[in-house]
Amino acid sequence: MAEKIVEVKNLxxxxxxxxALDNFNMEIEKGEVFGxxxxxxxxxxxxxxxxxxxxxxxxxxxxxxxxxxxxxxxxIKKKIGIVMQNVAVFDELNVxxxxxxxxxxxxxxxxxxKQYVEDAIKFVGLENFTKFKPxxxxxxxxxxxxxxxxxxxxxxxxxxxxxxxxxxxxSRNKILEGITELNKNGATIIYTSHYMEEVEQICTHIxxxxxxxxxxEGTSDELKRSIKNTENVIVDIKKLDDRHVEAIGKLxxxxxxxxxxxxxxxxxxxxRHNISHVIDYFxxxxxxxxxxxxxxxxxxxxxxxxTGTSLRDQEA
Amino acid sequence: xxxxxxxxxLKLGFRDKSNIFWxxxxxxLLGTLFYIAFGSIYDxxxxxxxKTAVVFETDNPEVISNTKSFLEGLSLNDGSTKLxxxxxxxxxxxxxxxxxxxxxxxxxxxxxxxxxxxxIYSNGVRSTIQQNVVTSYNQSLELIERTAKDxxxxxxxxxxxxxKDTSHIAAKSLVGDNKDPFLTYFYSLLSMxxxxxxxxxxxxxxxxxxxxxxxxxxANVSPVRRMMFQATGFVSSYIVQTVVLEIALLYMxxxxxxxxxxxxxxxxxxxxxASLVGVSLGFFIGNIGSFRIEKKEGILVAVTxxxxxxxxxxxxxxxxIITEHCPIVNKLNPAAVIxxxxxxxxxxxxxxxxxxxxxxMLGISSVFIILGLVLGRKVSYDSV
Numbered sequence: 001m002a003e004k005i006v007e008v009k010n011l012x013x014x015x016x017x018x019x020a021l022d023n024f025n026m027e028i029e030k031g032e033v034f035g036x037x038x039x040x041x042x043x044x045x046x047x048x049x050x051x052x053x054x055x056x057x058x059x060x061x062x063x064x065x066x067x068x069x070x071x072x073x074x075x076i077k078k079k080i081g082i083v084m085q086n087v088a089v090f091d092e093l094n095v096x097x098x099x100x101x102x103x104x105x106x107x108x109x110x111x112x113x114k115q116y117v118e119d120a121i122k123f124v125g126l127e128n129f130t131k132f133k134p135x136x137x138x139x140x141x142x143x144x145x146x147x148x149x150x151x152x153x154x155x156x157x158x159x160x161x162x163x164x165x166x167x168x169x170x171s172r173n174k175i176l177e178g179i180t181e182l183n184k185n186g187a188t189i190i191y192t193s194h195y196m197e198e199v200e201q202i203c204t205h206i207x208x209x210x211x212x213x214x215x216x217e218g219t220s221d222e223l224k225r226s227i228k229n230t231e232n233v234i235v236d237i238k239k240l241d242d243r244h245v246e247a248i249g250k251l252x253x254x255x256x257x258x259x260x261x262x263x264x265x266x267x268x269x270x271x272r273h274n275i276s277h278v279i280d281y282f283x284x285x286x287x288x289x290x291x292x293x294x295x296x297x298x299x300x301x302x303x304x305x306x307t308g309t310s311l312r313d314q315e316a
Numbered sequence: 317x318x319x320x321x322x323x324x325x326l327k328l329g330f331r332d333k334s335n336i337f338w339x340x341x342x343x344x345l346l347g348t349l350f351y352i353a354f355g356s357i358y359d360x361x362x363x364x365x366x367k368t369a370v371v372f373e374t375d376n377p378e379v380i381s382n383t384k385s386f387l388e389g390l391s392l393n394d395g396s397t398k399l400x401x402x403x404x405x406x407x408x409x410x411x412x413x414x415x416x417x418x419x420x421x422x423x424x425x426x427x428x429x430x431x432x433x434x435x436i437y438s439n440g441v442r443s444t445i446q447q448n449v450v451t452s453y454n455q456s457l458e459l460i461e462r463t464a465k466d467x468x469x470x471x472x473x474x475x476x477x478x479x480k481d482t483s484h485i486a487a488k489s490l491v492g493d494n495k496d497p498f499l500t501y502f503y504s505l506l507s508m509x510x511x512x513x514x515x516x517x518x519x520x521x522x523x524x525x526x527x528x529x530x531x532x533x534x535a536n537v538s539p540v541r542r543m544m545f546q547a548t549g550f551v552s553s554y555i556v557q558t559v560v561l562e563i564a565l566l567y568m569x570x571x572x573x574x575x576x577x578x579x580x581x582x583x584x585x586x587x588x589x590a591s592l593v594g595v596s597l598g599f600f601i602g603n604i605g606s607f608r609i610e611k612k613e614g615i616l617v618a619v620t621x622x623x624x625x626x627x628x629x630x631x632x633x634x635x636x637i638i639t640e641h642c643p644i645v646n647k648l649n650p651a652a653v654i655x656x657x658x659x660x661x662x663x664x665x666x667x668x669x670x671x672x673x674x675x676x677m678l679g680i681s682s683v684f685i686i687l688g689l690v691l692g693r694k695v696s697y698d699s700v
Contacts, residue, residue, distance in 0.1 A: 071536075077537060080537060101324050
């Protein structure tokens with residue numbers, strides 16, 4: 001049985017009347033890249049802050065490295081690295097000095113620290129920017145600096161709270177490669193993000209939370225198998241009468257059809273050769289179309305099916 | 317860990333450009349401006365005696381003789397220029413001339429008791445000098461009377477001492493002696509600089525509290541105790557601000573050649589203590605609540621500016637007016653307390669009154685530090 005790095009049991013956190021975490025449970029095993037997903041306000045950051053003992057909570061238990069986590073457990077904190085959602089660096093210090101400052105909170109020996117700082121700089125690819133102040137860095141470079149500050153001391157558990165927000169694709173790729181490498185080097189990683197493709201790409205285990213609860217969990221494939229949607233058939237088509245849309249909705253295994261912006265989206269639950277049923281229908285009704293293809297459900301489909309499609313920021 | 321963190325905090329402090337501007341460049345610029353403005357007023361004044369009407373409200377020949385001797389004997393630094401250009405007039409004539417400021421700057425009335433009083437038409441440099449003359453004369457007279465009554469054997473010594481002392485009144489200069497009325501502006505400027513130090517220490521709380529900044533959150537998840545951040549932050553902030561304040565003070569003393577009076581090392585030590593008051597104030601405010609640092613900066617700037625205004629930054633006589641009407645304000649106003657420390661050192665030397673001010677400054681700093689520590693020791697937060 002793999003060693004449990006983080007155990008959260010029946011965690012309850014209330015902000016006055018609002019229940020941010022409602023008997024939330026989570027277990028993270030050593031060596032995992034653990035994806036924590038959820039809509040805005042679902043409780044991801046609150047969970048992380050509770051794990052880090054930054055937040056008081058009303059009920060429940062949190063263990064990190066098998067020990068009860070408390071604010072004064074400096075021995076546990078020493079093994080944790082955190083990459084904040086907001087960039088947490090000093091404007092007055094340059095790249096090297098910033099990393100050295102935060103690494104210095106963990107590593108006392110100067111020589112070791114120097115080596116660690118250089119490793120971190122190399123790791124995030126900031127070798128050419130060591131003398132740059134944060135204000136001179138682009139958004140992507142700044143995010144990379146933020147990551148370097150969080151991981152320079154080579155922690156065993158790294159918590160990354162949306163580290164790729166507002167980052168260009170090149171920097172994002174670099175960051176994701178880095179996370180995979182950190183994991184290969186033995187670090188356990190908790191990763192939160194709104195980018196499903198990122199989570200699908202790097203996470204070995206995914207937990208979806210909503211309204212402070214654990215609503216689904218497993219590997220990416222397990223989660224995909226757990227939902228109703230098994231196949232999406234997409235048809236690019238210029239014109240389609242409502243009666244045809246309605247008729248397609250009644251085909252075998254089809255449970256949802258939407259036609260908008262010259263695109264027909266057909267969601268299927270179970271069954272095989274769903275695409276051929278749709279092609280047959282078009283042929284029988286002499287309907288011309290541009291392109292038709294089939295896709296397996298993505299993590300995004302899993303996420304939307306589990307958490308719904310309503311806008312969370314607008315909910316009271 | 318302490319030294320490692322302190323070194324880095326010092327680096328942060330010395331690189332904080334906005335803070336260095338407000339605590340070094342601003343006082344240097346404003347001090348230079350004060351020097352240019354008041355220096356020229358004083359220079360103009362020094363070139364010509366202050367036109368003064370003297371009205372005798374007594375026929376006592378001894379009083380008349382003594383007063384005339386005193387007033388006519390006052391001279392400027394070099395002794396060749398009279399301090400007062402005196403006209404002996406009836407009150408009605410003097411009053412008419414007083415309304416035309418060019419002709420008479422003030423009326424000194426001599427009572428039967430020998431006491432002097434002053435009527436002025438408007439406040440200004442000249443009326444301040446006249447007021448000093450009147451106050452000093454009355455204090456001397458009172459001292460002589462008291463000595464004559466209680467210790468007549470010491471009367472000769474007292475009179476000799478007073479004769480020496482009265483020359484001070486005439487020897488005032490912005491860059492020469494230590495009783496210049498404009499010095500109040502420089503005291504207030506030093507107070508303001510010391511209190512602006514609070515803008516630096518304000519960041520200590522911000523950088524060590526998880527609910528105030530991302531950097532604070534990162535500090536809180538590290539294996540370093542919050543007290544360590546607070547302690548190194550406070551010490552570094554104090555070192556930076558003291559160095560900066562001393563540089564501003566040395567600039568005034570040695571470049572502008574402002575004579576603050578008293579021992580130079582003690583003046584520098586007083587500045588270091590003033591810096592402690594400012595840094596402690598910022599440390600306290602920085603640890604209050606979780607509201608945005610910009611709001612806290614606003615509070616500190618308001619406290620500093622209002623405090624310094626009340627201590628005479630904008631109107632030199634303000635502190636005296638408050639002392640007369642509501643003295644408690646001066647006791648509670650950190651700017652007035654700091655300003656008073658420099659004033660006491662200058663006027664009375666490192667005596668009892670100076671010591672009281674120093675104790676008060678240490679006390680107020682201790683209170684701020686303790687409150688800051690109590691507020692900053694929070695372990696976990698309800699909201700981050």
